[in-house]
Amino acid sequence: xxxxxxxxxxxxxxxxxxxxxxxxxxxxxxxxxxxxxxxxxxxxxxxxxxxxxxxxxxxxxxxxxxxxxxxxxxxxxxxxxxxxxxxxxxxxxxxxxxxxxxxxxxxxxxxxxxxxxxxxxxxxxxxxxxxxxxxxxxxxxxxxxxxxxxxxxxxxxxxxxxxxxxxxxxxxxxxxxxxxxxxxxxxxxxxxxxxxxxxxxxxxxxxxxxxxxxxxxxx
Numbered sequence: 001x002x003x004x005x006x007x008x009x010x011x012x013x014x015x016x017x018x019x020x021x022x023x024x025x026x027x028x029x030x031x032x033x034x035x036x037x038x039x040x041x042x043x044x045x046x047x048x049x050x051x052x053x054x055x056x057x058x059x060x061x062x063x064x065x066x067x068x069x070x071x072x073x074x075x076x077x078x079x080x081x082x083x084x085x086x087x088x089x090x091x092x093x094x095x096x097x098x099x100x101x102x103x104x105x106x107x108x109x110x111x112x113x114x115x116x117x118x119x120x121x122x123x124x125x126x127x128x129x130x131x132x133x134x135x136x137x138x139x140x141x142x143x144x145x146x147x148x149x150x151x152x153x154x155x156x157x158x159x160x161x162x163x164x165x166x167x168x169x170x171x172x173x174x175x176x177x178x179x180x181x182x183x184x185x186x187x188x189x190x191x192x193x194x195x196x197x198x199x200x201x202x203x204x205x206x207x208x209x210x211x212x213x214x215x216x217x218x219x
Contacts, residue, residue, distance in 0.1 A: 001124055004044060005030040006037035006051040006063060007082070016050060016110065023117050034062030041070045041077065048124050049079040052107075064094055071097070078123050082107050086133050095128075099209050103129035103166065122166045128209060129166035148211050151193040159186040164209045 003025050007013045013030045021027055025048075029040040033056040041049065049070065051063040067079045078101035081094075086106065095102060103123040109131055110116050119129035149157060162172045169187060173180045187205075190196075194211050 001048060002026045002028045002044060002046040003048045003050060004028060004037065004040045004046040006032070006034070006040075006049065006055060006066065008032040008052065008055050012052075012107070012110075019110070019113060019116070020050070020120070023120075025120075033057060034066040037063070037066040038069055041066075041074075045074070047078060048120070049077060050120070051079065051081055053081050053083045068094055068097070076101070078102070078126070080105060080120055080123050080129070082110070086131075095130075095209075099128040099164075101126050101128075104134060105129065105131045106133055108133075119166065127166045128164070130164050132165060135161050135165055148194050152190060156186055156190050156193070159183065160190050160208060163187070163190075163205055 003020055005013055005016050005020070005027060007016065007030075010032070013032070017027045017030055028044040028046060031037055031040050035057070037049065037051055037055075040046075049067055051067055053061060053063045055062040055066075063081060067081065071077055071079065075098070080103040082105055084107050095104070101123055103119050105116065105119055109119070122129045149160075152160065158176070159172055162175055167175060169180055169183045172178075172187075173183045176183070190208055194208055196208055196211075
């Protein structure tokens with residue numbers, strides 16, 4: 001799998017390249033700006049992007065805008081966005097475009113190499129990954145009565161939040177210390193209460209995450 005890395009911190013770029021190369025990925029380019037990421041992606045046509053949210057030239061959301069531009073022309077390109085701080089709303093529009101093959105992790109996650117690589121693998125396989133700290137901030141309010149999430153029990157919302165992190169049923173089972181069959185019951189209840197019927201399970205999971213993100217981004 002071919003990867004382009006984008007971060008304006010040279011040491012972090014080199015560290016990411018070493019971690020990813022050691023795990024068997026082919027890092028074909030490492031750049032330090034949003035425009036540089038777009039240029040490198042056009043030149044190398046990577047399978048996966050690993051990019052900082054804030055980069056030159058504006059040091060705002062240049063990484064997000066670069067990833068959006070790349071995925072607009074090559075939607076199959078997976079991307080893991082990295083952020084120094086919990087900015088729960090920063091990448092939500094990008095996730096709203098479609099969370100499949102998209103991750104949003106805090107840079108602190110990189111030092112937990114196994115967790116970081118687990119997120120990368122899920123995204124590379126077409127899934128999604130969201131940092132637990134970002135999920136926690138999104139969960140820091142109760143749903144309004146008219147919102148789809150208001151139909152869910154607390155336990156079902158917890159399962160949906162772990163879906164948004166990108167976990168499979170077995171992964172949710174391990175995290176919650178509950179049997180896989182029970183988790184399947186919860187996920188089916190989530191699909192039914194959010195009116196997600198007659199679609200392959202993976203498609204329903206993505207649509208459930210979209211419903212979750214839609215609700216949590218409301219003021």
